[in-house]
Amino acid sequence: MKIHKYDTVIVGAGGAGMRAAIEATKRSRTAVLTKLYPTRSHTGAAQGGMAAALANVEEDNWEWHTFDTVKGGDYLVDQDAAEILAKEAIDSVLDLEKMGLPFNRTPNGTIDQRRFGGHSRNHGEAPVRRSCYAADRTGHMILQTLYQNCVKEGVEFFNEFYVLDQLITEEDGVKRSAGVVAYELATGEIHVFQAKAVIYASGGCGKFFKVTSNAHTLTGDGQAAVYRRGIPLEDMEFFQFHPTGIWRMGILLTEGARGEGGILRNKDGERFMEKYAPVMKDLASRDVVSRSIYTEIREGRGCGPEGDHVYLDLTHLPPEQLDAKLPDITEFARTYLGIEPYTDPIPIQPTAHYAMGGIPTNVQGEVLADNTTVVPGLYAAGEVACVSVHGANRLGTNSLLDINVFGKRAGIAAADYSQKADYVDLPENPAEFVVSQIERLRNSTGNERVAELRRELQETMDANVMVFRTEQTIKTAVEKIAELKERYKNVAIQDKGKRFNTDLLEAIELGNLLDLAEVMAVSALARKESRGGHYREDYPNRDDVNFMRHTMAYREVGADGSETVRLDYKPVVQTRYQPMERKY
Amino acid sequence: MATPVMDKVEAQSAASPYITVTFRVRRFNPEVSAEATWQDFQLEIDPKERVLDGLHKIKWDLDGTLTFRRSCAHGICGSDAMRINGKNRLACKTLIKDINPEKPITIEPIKGLTVLKDLVVDMEPFFQAYRDVMPFLITKDTNEPTRERLQSAEDRERFDDTTKCILCAACTSSCPVFWNDGQYFGPAAIVNAHRFIFDSRDEAGEQRLEILNDKDGVWRCRTTFNCTDACPRGIEVTKAIAEVKRALITRRY
Structure with missing residues (x-):
């Protein structure tokens, strides 16, 4: 076991982690731990753009952007945070441009902008061009640009270091962060990082679904690490299903395709979104479009022999426009489906995409131990966190924005804190939990297999807590997850070695997914209303009287060692906007 | 329709x-x-x-x-x-x-x-070569503009191809020169230098060219085209290397 001491430790090296690292490295001695290499992070898969009311191509302002974000989130958004997001969006985009990001340009040389779902002129009048983009690889360009600037700033990375535990000490009822414990993939060695400030920026947890746009590595490691140590998770029942994943594979096809004029059609060739969203049509918010697609499929208007998908039609767009604006996604259609998007429509279905919920933070990125109490020295930003700027449904292009605005804020806040704070003493045996977890898995003689349990988990999540949910389906999922958690105790791995043991890694990741799936399903069961990405067929309306509040899920351990999820609730911050009926 | x-x-x-x-x-x-x-x-x-x-x-x-x-x-x-x-x-x-x-x-x-x-x-030597070409925008102006730097669509297009690189190392590890001599920067590092040399906003092209003028630099390329064939992003790698060579000779870019 090795012990390291840093002022600031950042867990994760995607957009939020590297944006934080650029700030934190200038101000404090910083280490960035990632279980991958930085440029492998899933920020690179984001396509369509980053929202900011630059007004480069038409009238726009941050207040309209704030309103769209609040409405898009079905009023579960904390409005003070949304206002910060929309205001600081402008400087965030300009920061990236100055760092070298190659945005597409207008004829007069400014950053070009295009339409995206849910972003509107003057509170819903018509779609507005607010998304700043670099073809359909904006996330790739952001990830590369941030990595380039980390190289420039001399950011210290620990690549393929997998953080398995958050160290928290509790004195007089006050929780404080002491550091993290990491597993070095190359050697199997355990490293304790003592740090004055820790920032989680480890991304989402979409791998508990089967059809998902998420990378194999998005297994909620950060959320699970802090949850196990008594930190709550907020609004985990809200998960976004992106309308246009490649049929059966789930690979993302950007909403920018519809921003450029692409149209969704059912088996009769009908532009069905006109029925569901007369003004915004194909550019309604993602939850609305995904539900509309499944409604078409359920009512027998889906395409193919099994009627299980619809089409994304780009055939009316000029090939030059597809080549210039959507080169990557048209290439995906060719590579994975053998479809030529110039002439043939692309089969799509909604794909599990983004966790609106996560580790609760305030607008400085400080993690909350309950509705109000900050955990000194602990921060989170990006998809792992819940500020909450996305509420019940995130707007497209607001996540690349979120990682930049709140990554920067968390980086500054954490480094400032670590410059004035003292180290918190490490617990007596800091690596105890990780050592026992690894030894248990390595020495297990059980008869359960990781891949089989994961398959069963993904199947139950897809079948029961996807776009449409009922009390009965969610209960089915809760029971199945409980069964899987029990069987997980008996899981065994084949690779017993120390060097690059990805067999072990996948077993640990599965444990994290199971914990988070349970939190998600239990939170969803209790929310007896429909709001944003959480749609209950047995409670089809939004219920502001009983449920205009954030879910806070806590892990409870009974005297007999049994684990349960305890739910509490937190008020929503409302400033300028009163909840209204949501129409697009 | x-x-x-x-x-x-x-x-x-x-x-x-x-x-x-x-x-x-x-x-x-x-x-x-x-x-x-x-x-x-x-x-x-x-x-x-x-x-x-x-x-x-x-x-x-x-x-x-x-x-x-x-x-x-x-x-x-x-x-x-x-x-x-x-x-x-x-x-x-x-x-x-x-x-x-x-x-x-x-x-x-x-x-x-x-x-x-x-x-x-072991990817470390690969990433070291990448870091050695200073893969980040360098500008001399000390007064940061309040808005974005302007760039024409044509100037932006000039280096579009090399911005696609995902640093997978397929090109570099397909290069016979790299196999025989691990000191060679390799195609990926040159691609990432190209991305900045031909960016109209960048002002350190000369420095990067000098780095690639080294004995382990761009002149080691034998135009085998393996790298272009290997690139999963369809980048014309050999062409980018040739453009860097030409820029070294003409000092125009």
Whole structure:
């Protein structure tokens, strides 16, 4: 076991982690731990753009952007945070441009902008061009640009270091962060990082679904690490299903395709979104479009022999426009489906995409131990966190924005804190939990297999807590997850070695997914209303009287060692906007 | 208006799609043996699936010790470059049907970098060469503009191709010069230098060119075109290297 001491430790090296690292490295001695290499992070898969009311191509302002974000989130958004997001969006985009990001340009040389779902002129009048983009690889360009600037700033990375535990000490009822414990993939060695400030920026947890746009590595490691140590998770029942994943594979096809004029059609060739969203049509918010697609499929208007998908039609767009604006996604259609998007429509279905919920933070990125109490020295930003700027449904292009605005804020806040704070003493045996977890898995003689349990988990999540949910389906999922958690105790791995043991890694990741799936399903069961990405067929309306509040899920351990999820609730911050009926 | 009724995908999906293929994988684990060996795995797979799906079938159902890197699984993250039937490709962007599944499919780690275990290689020398070309925008103006720097669409287009790089190392590890001499910067580092040399906003082109004028720099390129063939992003790598060579001679870029 090795012990390291840093002022600031950042867990994760995607957009939020590297944006934080650029700030934190200038101000404090910083280490960035990632279980991958930085440029492998899933920020690179984001396509369509980053929202900011630059007004480069038409009238726009941050207040309209704030309103769209609040409405898009079905009023579960904390409005003070949304206002910060929309205001600081402008400087965030300009920061990236100055760092070298190659945005597409207008004829007069400014950053070009295009339409995206849910972003509107003057509170819903018509779609507005607010998304700043670099073809359909904006996330790739952001990830590369941030990595380039980390190289420039001399950011210290620990690549393929997998953080398995958050160290928290509790004195007089006050929780404080002491550091993290990491597993070095190359050697199997355990490293304790003592740090004055820790920032989680480890991304989402979409791998508990089967059809998902998420990378194999998005297994909620950060959320699970802090949850196990008594930190709550907020609004985990809200998960976004992106309308246009490649049929059966789930690979993302950007909403920018519809921003450029692409149209969704059912088996009769009908532009069905006109029925569901007369003004915004194909550019309604993602939850609305995904539900509309499944409604078409359920009512027998889906395409193919099994009627299980619809089409994304780009055939009316000029090939030059597809080549210039959507080169990557048209290439995906060719590579994975053998479809030529110039002439043939692309089969799509909604794909599990983004966790609106996560580790609760305030607008400085400080993690909350309950509705109000900050955990000194602990921060989170990006998809792992819940500020909450996305509420019940995130707007497209607001996540690349979120990682930049709140990554920067968390980086500054954490480094400032670590410059004035003292180290918190490490617990007596800091690596105890990780050592026992690894030894248990390595020495297990059980008869359960990781891949089989994961398959069963993904199947139950897809079948029961996807776009449409009922009390009965969610209960089915809760029971199945409980069964899987029990069987997980008996899981065994084949690779017993120390060097690059990805067999072990996948077993640990599965444990994290199971914990988070349970939190998600239990939170969803209790929310007896429909709001944003959480749609209950047995409670089809939004219920502001009983449920205009954030879910806070806590892990409870009974005297007999049994684990349960305890739910509490937190008020929503409302400033300028009163909840209204949501129409697009 | 297109009114699609049937398409290619649906026409194919009627019959049972599965075929039996052999994956012949180069195995190496110094914890077990100092020697690398070939191991054959038989698996049932839909030919429209990816090589990565086949590797997962092995790891998840047959042999959990098989070790490889992967993340996004659709050609964006650059984790799973490997040598498939003797050519560098991304496992997640290579469909079984496109690589002659009648014969055993050989899968080896990329060449020229130290193999650590099975298909995992030491990427550090690769990233060091990348860092050595100063892969970040450098400007001399001390007064930051309040708005974005202007750039014409044409100037932006000039370096578009080389911005696509995902640092997967497929190009560099396909280069015979790199195999023989690990000191050579390699195609990927030159591509990333090109991305800034030809960016109208950048002001350190001269410095980068001097770095690449080194004996281990751009002149080592023998125009084999392996790199261009290997690039999963379709970057014209050899052309980019040639443009850097030309810029060194003409000092115009």
